[in-house]
Amino acid sequence: MFEAGDVVDAPALRRWAELGLKAIEERRDEINVLNVFPVPDGDTGTNLLITVRSAVDWLHSSGTSQTAADVLDALARGAFTGARGNSGVILAQMLRGMADATATAEHLDAAGIARALDRAAVEVMRALSTPADGTIVSVLRAAAAGASRLGAGATPADVALAAADAAAAALQHTVTQLDVLAEAGVVDAGGLGLMILLDVFVEVVTGERPDRRLTLTTRPVPPVRSAARPDASRHDDTPARNDAAAHGGTVTHAVQDYEVMYFVSGSDDKRMETLRTRLDTLGDSVAVVGDGARTWSVHVHCCVPGAAVEAGLAAGSLHRIEITCFALDAVHRDNCDSELRQRPASAGRAVLAVVEGDGAAQLFEAEGAVVVRADRPMTIPGLLDAIRAVDAPEVLVLPNGSLSEQNLVAVGAAARDDHRAVMFLPSWSMVQGLASLAVHDAERESVDDAFTMTEAAATTRWGSLRIAQERALTWVGTCEPGNSLGLAGHDVVVIEHDLVAAGASLLDKILAAGGELVTMLVGSGAPDGLAEQLTAHLDAHHPEVEVVVYHGGQGSDLLQLGVE
Structure with a gap:
């Protein structure tokens, strides 16, 4: 066991990660029950558990870490790749900040611990579009401030305890900072998870974990359904997209139906900032975090997940796209x-x-x-x-x-x-x-x-015609705003500058597998004569096919077509 001393070395940090994983696992259900924000069936404890487990797995798979910097970097990379929910993304960014602050450190002294927590708070604030008081962010900022208040002569144990004590005080205060927490009578769920990890750090450097007597709830909270499901849907204690909340005011929320997460590579800071601005207009709980190696993790709550994905395509190459519905039908x-x-x-x-x-x-x-x-x-x-x-x-x-x-x-x-x-x-x-x-x-x-x-x-093959609104990567190349797109099913198979040319090409592709009847459903935005010109194309090139045209009036597609 690591004993109190002047520095925190690699084995101590490894032990912190392993004990932290165990502590979050033990208290996962308790954290889940507290999660009433934004809806009272969250799974913040599960999200944190999955994120910490990914961090520890990466640490174990990376071999023997010789320095404190090695351990923190491995934990940050693992948390980044496995982050779940907004609380997981914030934890991953916290670890990235700690790793960046100690990039060459053999070990951490008292000043190094304080510096790591301060950088963690800065990076988390930078990653979020509108960080709100009363969340895990508040608890982290308080911990960093508590660690930094100690002067010369402080030991790692002093700094660790000061940070954990400040986090506990901030956690207790969260119930007064967010109306939804005050109404439910609970503290912030993500903040509790962070405090648990900081208390484990105290145990590593002092040999004893603080015995907290906090009032986490002021009234009974029903158990959550997702507590027993490790891979449940991932909505949790996300900060509100509300300027008043960022300054300690009242939080209001627009109901968002989806959580969208993906990785972006092949991009740069400028394009990622543009992406963040775009996501701010589409939804809330926006977080854009980097792994330190030119890959970013993106998180947003929104009503139109496709638009959030398309915004990402304009910023770079996407992978590991995850879209989760909050299933508010039960509420x-x-x-x-x-x-x-x-x-x-x-x-x-x-x-x-x-x-x-x-x-x-x-x-x-x-x-x-x-x-x-x-x-x-x-x-x-x-x-x-x-x-x-x-x-x-x-x-x-x-x-x-x-x-x-x-x-x-x-x-x-x-x-x-x-x-x-x-x-x-x-x-x-x-x-x-x-x-x-x-x-x-x-x-x-x-x-x-x-x-x-x-x-x-x-057995009805279908397609549609649309106009590209933004630059996007498709199966047949990159489209630009204003291009005419032909989709077979959900996939873009035609990109043209002319709408009629796109429609003719799309019909040829779909009819390549045969067909006797083409049904056209004309949208409200279709230009005059579109259906007639496409019918003329069919008459000239597919005379054996019967054509039926209806004016549907739909706004999503300029033209929808079915082939039977």
């Missing part, structure tokens, strides 16, 4: 209007279609579908409410690409009960939905009807 369900909770009728089957555009809505309604409009991005609670409002014991849902497969599974699980069977059919576009609905027969057995409709949707 929303408790507040649903009773009119949407009515018991369905004793007989009958309904088809519910998610539709964008007036013309498309009329088409689906004419075929007997119940239509839910998605002229704004569809949400999990919105689709769940629509399904519950359908007065039928059997509901076949045509999502038409409105939500991801993962989110549809979540909606289905919440929508099914003893009185209603819900089945989602694989329609990823409105043209597939129309093909599926065309073969619907309410007189057939449910399983037979669903099978027939599924087969019709699955």
